[in-house]
Amino acid sequence: MVEFGDDLRITYVMGGLAREFDDPAGMIVPWLDAADRSGMPVDPRLWAEAPLSSSYPACMAVKAAAEQGVEAEARYLRALREGIFCFRRKLDTVEALVEAARGVGLDAARFRSSLESNAIVEAFGADLEETRSAGMTLPAFDAAPPPPPPAAAALSPLDAVVRFGRTASIEVSTVCGLALPVVEAELWRLATEFRVRPVRVLTGVLWEPA
DSSP: OTTTGGGOOOOOOOOOOOSSOSOGGGGHHHHHHHHHHHOOOOOTTHHHHSOOSOSHHHHHHHHHHGGGOHHHHHHHHHHHHIIIIITOOOOOSHHHHHHHHHHTTOOHHHHHHHHTSHHHHHHHHHHHHHHHHHTOOSOOOOOOOOOOOGGGOOSOHHHHHHHHSSEEHHHHHHHHTOOHHHHHHHHHHHHHTTSEEEEEETTEEEEEEO
């Protein structure tokens, strides 16, 4: 987004991890493996404490959020990812998903109506077909590509956190074009000045404006 601006358009496709989780504890290691590959923080204790019954409700909820625009969809998807992957929130019921929509500024009544519509079921079905035909392996967290040389940096770490909100170190590294150790050192320095705040997740840290 930083590099391409308005020339980049993102289409979110919901992969539907599982219609029903028969072995929730079996998700712990795949989540840790995905976190290791991507560098994104994760807390898989969700699967031992209050496991999701299915990932399909959350996937359909993202399609419902898209009815309110691509920016609303992006905010909502981020909220679900953080809630489930980082903060062990059981986001698999209508009420929990509506509350999450309200929390990111969506029209909750409109969202609920969309979520309960046949159109959303069909839209999610199309996404499932697309991901199955592509042979995608799930779970897959946002894996950041290697950063470009420092000279290409468009943002400082502080700028990135202020612009994007709660952000992982690897994400800051990617958008700033800086090596991860440099970014982490700078973020902790900013934390000592109370300009950013670390939010601890089991395997890492998210950063938010102080």
